[in-house]
Structures are given as structure tokens and as C-alpha cells.
Amino acid sequence: MKSATTNRIVSIDILRGLVMIIMALDHTRDFFHNTAMTADPLDPATTTPMLYFTRWITHYCASTFVFLSGLSAYLSSKNKTTNEASSFLLKRGLWLIIVEVTLVTFGLTFNPFYNFIILQVIWAIGFSMxxxxxxxxxxxxxxLAIGLLLVFAHNVFDYIALPKTGVTTVITTLLMTTRGAVFPIDKNHVIGAFYAILPWTGLMFLGYSIGPWFKKDFPAERRKKLLLVTGSAAIILFIVLRFTRVYGDPGLWKPGEHSIFSFFDTSKYPPSLQYTCMTIGPSILLLAFFESFQSSLTRVASVYGRVPFFYYILHFYILHTLLVILFYATGHSSAQIFDPRSPFAFRPVNFGYGLPIVYLIWLSVVAVLYLPAKWFNHYKMTHQQWWLSYL
Known part of the structure; x- marks a missing residue:
């Protein structure tokens, strides 16, 4: 559905905004939950249903955001020549990599010495772009072919014994297999690579490949049918792969005690085929749903979805600033700013609150971001500076 005034596709803005809101919950939990640094929220032996859900629902964010980034890349290229589209994507991708290393890493760590450089979703999006x-x-x-190959075939690496050391291992880890590898730069600085690039690239390429469905002259009913069929097929494939336990995820489902927790605990690092089907299938269905359903809540979500980069950067700095305030308000001293067991300054391992407080902080931060997001969206709509296309 097109906005009457901006030529934007509202269903995409709503879905993107929804996952941006949910994404902030995961980062709020990282900063403020009392067991975020000491326990795995998806471990069936130690988690609770609410804690499991709090972490699991955020699995939908990165995959959907990367997929929509590919779709948006197609839509933004429609009025460009091939050379212009290629040049823009190359420059924006490199810009995002720089942002990940500088603005995002500092927002996460508040460490001016950059002892721990974090490569996460913006890094993967930038490289994929x-x-x-x-x-x-x-x-x-x-x-399309490369996207399908990367998404469906990269789990072959689950069955290959790779070398443990050497340049080839580093490259393979960064491109395909990392689950949280740490690479030393010198004795005081390391890089943490948490997102293997190419599986996410496959998702972006597939998002780009459905771009033609959203062209102005594409029949709306046909688009909706294609979205419904594609989303349903992905969900069915997830269920089949999960039950057969043959391929598509390194952590094969184990029926028995805590079976439901195990069933939905698919690998995000790197994103397995089963994880991709589990998350992208429902997201594609929501794209179809939001074509015809809109409400006051979806209009709020779309505000965040129109300025995702602005929202993403700002929410880290608001969360971490609040963390600093609560750090000192709870009696911690400057000597405790850096805990060697925690990657975040002002976040000791044993610091934090229960889930109700985490949810309260999350909702408050999202609410605080609404007016800035609305203002920046209006600014982008009414100004034409070249740099706005990179934000």
C-alpha cells in the first residue's frame, strides 16, 4: 500500500518499525537484566517461559531487517541507472561498516579506547550491501540464484571439519561460520565477530529478489498471494526440517524434556536455514497482512520503520546513558566502570534487575524515541541533502 504523500510502501515501514521496537527489548535485556551476563536465556535447564520468550521473539529482528534491507535496496534502485545503483550500494555499505566500528561499538561499550570492537548486524548489512x-x-x-544458494546451502559447513588456525580459517569464520569469534589486534584490542557475513548476504539478496512484487504496476492481489504462499512455504519447510532432524541447523532438535524450548531454539549465529525459515516465513506473512490491516498501533510502528538507522543508533546511546545513571544511583563506584568479564562499560556482570523492570525500561525508551523519530522523518521528507540517503 502506497502512502498518499510520500510514495513509501506502508506495509514495509510497519514491519520494519515492529522489528525495530522488538529489537530494543533485546538490547535493554543485555544492559539491564540481572542474568544477561551469566546465563543463556534459551537454555531449557535454567530459563523461564517469559525469559525464553523475551530472547526468542527478538530472533525475528535481524533476519527481517536484513531481508527488508534487500527489498529496500531494490526499490531505491528503480529510478537509478545500474551504475548509479551499484555506486550507491557500494558507498552505503562501506559507510555502514565504518558506522559499526565507530558509532555502534561505542554506543554498546562506552569504551573510548575501543578495546573491544564489535561486528554485528550493521557490519553484516554493510558488507552484504x-x-x-x-x-x-x-x-x-x-x-536470486546466489541468494537461494547461500541461504539453503551454507549449513553444509556444519558437516565439514575446518582447520583450526591460519588465514583460511579466519576468512571462513568471518564469511560463513562465526558464532562469536574473537580476533586479537594487539595485546589491548580485540575484534568480536558475531555475524557471519554470507548467510546474511543470502537473506539480503532474497529480499532484493522480491522487490519486483512491490513495483507500482504489479497487481496487489497477485503480490499478496505470492507473499502468502512464500511465507507459508517457509514455515512448512521449517517444521519439516525440524522434525526430520537431518539438515538445516547445527543444534538438532531433541524431543523429550523441555521439547518445546528445544524445538524453537534454532541457530542465529550464523543464521541457519531453519532459523531463516522460522523467522522470515512469519515476517513475509505479516507483509501481506499489513497491506490491508492498519490501525493506530501500526501507524506508530511505521514512524520507527521510516527512520530505522536513526532509531537504531539513538536507542543504544539512550539505553547506555540510562545505564550510567542507574550504575551510579545503585551505589557503584568509578572503579567498577570496567568489569573484565563484561564487554560494556558501567555494566558489571552482577548488575541488573528482574524482567518487569527490563520491560518498563524498554517501553519507556521506545516511547521517548517516538517524537525524535517523527521529527527526523519529517526532516527527511522536507529536505534533499545528499547525506540523508545514507541515514
Whole structure:
């Protein structure tokens, strides 16, 4: 559905805004939950249903955001030549990598010495955008084929014994297999690589590949039918793969005690085929749903969805600033700012609150961000500076 005034696709803004809101819950939990640094919220032996859900629902954020980034890349390229589209994607991808290393890492750590550089979703999106910028010079069919190959075949690496050391291992880890690898730069600085690039690239390429469904002259009913069929097929494939326990996730489901927790605990690092089907399937269905359903809540979500980069950067700094305030308000001293067991300054391992407080902080921060997001969206709509296309 097109906005009457901006030519934006409202269903995409709503879905993107929804996952941005949910994403903030995960980061709020990282900063403020009392067991975030000491326990796995998805461990069936130690978790609770509410804690499990709090972590599990956020699995939908990264995959949906990367997928929609590919879709948005297609839509933004419609009025550009191939050279212009390629150049923009290359430059924006490199810009996002720089942002991850500088603004995002500092927002997460509040460490001015950058002892721990964090490579997460913005890094993966940036690198994938660079690759997409190269491949838009080929053809739509090539991009679709590569996307399908990366998403469906990368779990082959679960069955390959890779070398433990060497340059090849580092490259393979960064591109395909990392589950949280740490690479030393010198004795005081390390890089934490949490997002393997190419599986996420596959998701971005697939998002790009459904772009033609959202062209102005594409029949709305046909688009909705394709979304419903594709989303349902992904969910069915997840269920089949999960029950057969043959392929598509390194942590195979184990029927028995805590079976329901185990069933939905798919690998996000790197994103397995089962994880991708579990998360992208429902998200594609929501894209179809939001074509015809809108309410006051979806209008609020769309405000965040129109300015995702602005929201993403700002929410880290608001959360971490609040963390600093509560750090001192609870009697901690400056000597406790850096806990060697925690990657975040002002966040000792044993600091934190129960889930009700975490949810209260999350909702408050999201509410605080509403007016800034609305203002920045209006600014983007009424100004034409070149740098706005990079935000």
C-alpha cells in the first residue's frame, strides 16, 4: 500500500518499525537484566517461559531487517541507472561498516579506547550491501540464484571439519561460520565477530529478489498471494526440517524434556536455514497482512520503520546513558566502570534487575524515541541533502 504523500510502501515501514521496537527489548535485556551476563536465556535447564520468550521473539529482528534491507535496496534502485545503483550500494555499505566500528561499538561499550570492537548486524548489512552493489551489475536471476544458494546451502559447513588456525580459517569464520569469534589486534584490542557475513548476504539478496512484487504496476492481489504462499512455504519447510532432524541447523532438535524450548531454539549465529525459515516465513506473512490491516498501533510502528538507522543508533546511546545513571544511583563506584568479564562499560556482570523492570525500561525508551523519530522523518521528507540517503 502506497502512502498518499510520500510514495513509501506502508506495509514495509510497519514491519520494519515492529522489528525495530522488538529489537530494543533485546538490547535493554543485555544492559539491564540481572542474568544477561551469566546465563543463556534459551537454555531449557535454567530459563523461564517469559525469559525464553523475551530472547526468542527478538530472533525475528535481524533476519527481517536484513531481508527488508534487500527489498529496500531494490526499490531505491528503480529510478537509478545500474551504475548509479551499484555506486550507491557500494558507498552505503562501506559507510555502514565504518558506522559499526565507530558509532555502534561505542554506543554498546562506552569504551573510548575501543578495546573491544564489535561486528554485528550493521557490519553484516554493510558488507552484504557492498556485495549487492557488485552483483546488481549482473542480473536479477543471478542475484536470486546466489541468494537461494547461500541461504539453503551454507549449513553444509556444519558437516565439514575446518582447520583450526591460519588465514583460511579466519576468512571462513568471518564469511560463513562465526558464532562469536574473537580476533586479537594487539595485546589491548580485540575484534568480536558475531555475524557471519554470507548467510546474511543470502537473506539480503532474497529480499532484493522480491522487490519486483512491490513495483507500482504489479497487481496487489497477485503480490499478496505470492507473499502468502512464500511465507507459508517457509514455515512448512521449517517444521519439516525440524522434525526430520537431518539438515538445516547445527543444534538438532531433541524431543523429550523441555521439547518445546528445544524445538524453537534454532541457530542465529550464523543464521541457519531453519532459523531463516522460522523467522522470515512469519515476517513475509505479516507483509501481506499489513497491506490491508492498519490501525493506530501500526501507524506508530511505521514512524520507527521510516527512520530505522536513526532509531537504531539513538536507542543504544539512550539505553547506555540510562545505564550510567542507574550504575551510579545503585551505589557503584568509578572503579567498577570496567568489569573484565563484561564487554560494556558501567555494566558489571552482577548488575541488573528482574524482567518487569527490563520491560518498563524498554517501553519507556521506545516511547521517548517516538517524537525524535517523527521529527527526523519529517526532516527527511522536507529536505534533499545528499547525506540523508545514507541515514
Amino acid at each position: 557492498v556485495l549487492l552493489g557488485l552483483f546488481v551489475r549482473t542480473s536479477y536471476k543471478v542475484i
